[in-house]
Amino acid sequence: MKYFAGIDIGSTAIKISIVDGKKNLLGSRISASGSMFYKYAQETLDALIGELNLNKNDILYIVATGYGRKLYKEANENISEITANAIGARAAASEFGEIKTIINIGGQDSKAISLDSDGNVVNFAMNDRCAAGTGKFLDVVALKLEIDVETLGESHFKSTGTPLSVSSTCAVFAESEIIGLLGNNHSIEDIICGVHYSIAKRIVKLVKRVGVKEGIYFDGGPALNMGLVHAIENEIGQRIFVPSNPQITTSFGAAIMAVDSYNYENS
Amino acid sequence: MLNIKKKINNMNLIRFRFWFQIVAFALIVYGGYIGLDLGDKLPTFACVFNGEGTGGKCYVGMLQHDLKHPFETFIGYGGFAFLISLAMFAVWFWVLNKAWCGFVCPLGTMQDWLTTLREKLKIRFSEYSWASRGKIKSIKYILLILLLIIPVMISNSVLGLPKLPNGLSMPFCDICPGRMLIPAFTGNFNQFYIDFTSKTDLVMTLLGMMILGIFLVGAFVKKRFFCYFCPMAALQYIFSKPALLKLYKDGSKCTKCGDCYRACDMDILEIADDVTSKNLVTEDCTLCLKCIAACPEDGCLEANFAGKTIFESTKEGFILRMAMNNQKESHE
């Protein structure tokens, strides 16, 4: 059998997807990227191969992507995460409709990608301001509020008052703003809701730079936070599509790319 | 002391002035019956024709009379006596300054009564346009010059012109509405006549009748109608600078809101728009002090007597006078 792997080495996590020759997703695995990208990537890939009962030699082609992609020397090819994300998103959402815009919030950056009807990237924008509007921001907030980052979404919907906005773009300053709000006994839910809307507004601004179109796909770790999803939907004024496993879209895209590259090289 | 000051500043000036004018009117028109005699150098229209009732006499009448003498009389004692009279007039005037007009003058008071009547009838007052207002300003000076020159020309040939007939010895009194109106208040209607004895008398008495009519109608439609033309005001203004009672303005506090201007019966624009002068007693001012009462700025306008503030504009006083305090009735 022929198998192909896509490895996405991000700032906070390593995501690996394996597909077969027909580009069907067989499995994926996520692990923290930590300090040694290469080592962890290798370990994760081995684990995934084991999990799927495959032979290491069955993996015919590996495409690496993401922030740490150049560190993974074993890869047959490496592509930018923008391209990989676009390919992955279109494939993941193929049964729902056509994707025109992708929002990706990662651990340390956020992106908006605009696609044409053939799936080519026509424009993209990235946040240019540090941790603002990224997953890191949410981590900081959760840490300050002493709650688990996974429960942020749940808390969002419990908010009854006016969302309390956090105006600082900088995660460090926002932290002190949140401490101020907590000091005055404001409800944690209203604060969380406000934080989500602050991020959402920033994200929507990013999307507007590439043009808001119907068919919005949202991926990256923070897409698991339904509160944030809701905030973005409200800010952008339309529904968005969140894949069931939003973290692996890019690695999935890379894996698909691996199939294509392999076929191209061997044709 | 502070309390008294506050009370004064909070007073209802309109009412105070209304009663003050009535008392002044009574003293001047009926004072004679109780033996009051303030002399004949009064800087107000205390009519000499009022007979026994009058509490004093108008200097303008006196002045015309004094001037009806040959020039020679004024050399030596005669001239000295003339100057004494004039000085007496000035001294009287300096006490109240133009407030003689705004608080004492019986003709002024009568006009104010007509204004009240009109107001009660809810008829709007008339105003002069600013341009005509500027033009009529000089009329009072022309009248003053005439009333000074005509008597002189009776006994003297001025610039070689022929002497004037004796009938013109008190030319202003002939046409002054006070001559007829003031005695009428003591039941004396003898002044309502037309004198056919000579052409001069006929013309002058007829003119007097006409002016009386204009006075009554004018004062009804225009506040203080007659005062714009009053030669007494012109004569007074010459002596106004050293007077004790003053109307001062602190221009830095003025917002030019124009409240004072609208309260002013004499439509004196400077009161609102002049923010540099301190002394605001202008030629037509009657020192009625209504402007102070209508001013909402603390200490912007004040009545000052011999260097002491006796009444000044305050926010508090303004609100009380406009009855803007404590509005409880619902507007929902």
Added chain:
Amino acid sequence: MSNTSHEIESPNEKQNRHKAMEAVKLLNTLREDFKSPILSMEYFYDLFERVYCKHESLHEGKTKIGTMCIQIPSEIIYALDGVPIRLCNGFYTDDEIGSDFMPQKACPLVKATVGQFASGNFTDKPDIVFSPTTCDQKTKAGATIESFGYKIYDVDFPRTKESEASREYWRRSVKQFAVELSKFQGKKLTKTNLEQAIKKIGYAQSLYHKISEFRKHEFVPILGLDVFLITNAFFFDKINNWIEATEKLVNELEQRVRNKISVSGKVSPRIVYTGSPPIFPNYKIPQIIEESDAIIVADETCSSNRMFNDMVAVDEWNIYDMMDSISDKYLKGCTCPIFTKNDDRIRRIIQLVKTYKADGVVYQAFAGCTVYEMEQRSVLEAMEKAGIPILYLESDYSPSQGGQLSTRVEAFIESLKTRRRNKK
């Protein structure tokens, strides 16, 4: 295309939420960030929260008369049984909406007003709007708003105030306004209802003057921010409620002055604020000032001092004179920079500095508010001549500008402190 389940906000809901977020941010700051809070201010905080966060309507069943500027006499509106709603708007949310209808460099206040009309989203929607032809942008905005399907009535306003012609012109405009409104309301203007309205507003103004009086003290008992909020509330609140709340506030302030309770420190520089009006919730600059240990003791802006300072003074309490008095009040005392020359405004600022013993002036103009921007030069020159320190700032409604503005304000305030120390 979607796989999510929660309801998405309608555009109006979104706008409301954005405005609520703007509002609550300022209200929380006012409630929490300053020392010795005033108890009776809670009415106003709550009022703004009800209107702008919970979107409560205050005047159900009443005819709401929208006014685009302070020159439309509320006395006449109240006399004719309407509720005046001043439409000057301080929300960034609405400013952004309005940006689509106006030039990019236009004034944020006008843009926000237009934006709100474009959205049609009001808690108390005006039934008719009267727009005095004051500044260019407001004048032209009327037509834009009309194109959204609102009933707009222009009220001619002169650009000079010294001449007889302008006075007559404006008197005629006000009369015409009264006629139009009377027709619209089907009610006649009478001596009684007009007199009552004049006196009621006069009383409200007298309360403002009382508050101002307290601000002259060495121990300033109330924040400038709070005063802006009180005067802003007058734009839309039920007048009787406003009066009652302000009466309470005056009593409390009296107590505070007696007990020497101050919201400022001993060395806090005293500031006179002038320029484009701070309209809720755009209190950006006042907030920076008072958060930098200075205190605003007086202002020369149309949302506050200019609206309350001059009172209608009537000589003969008949309609003819009341109408003239009202007209004159709204024209003659006005120090709006739309007038040709404006020595009056300079005199007013200097006078405020003197009577409120201020250490300096902060002059803020909205970027795009051409008249204030133009007048800045002459005011700065005059202040320099009078030896009064002044800081000129340009700002807009965007929430992100804070950093560099606060640096400038802080530096100015520090310089005032140094001046004061050196004087001693």
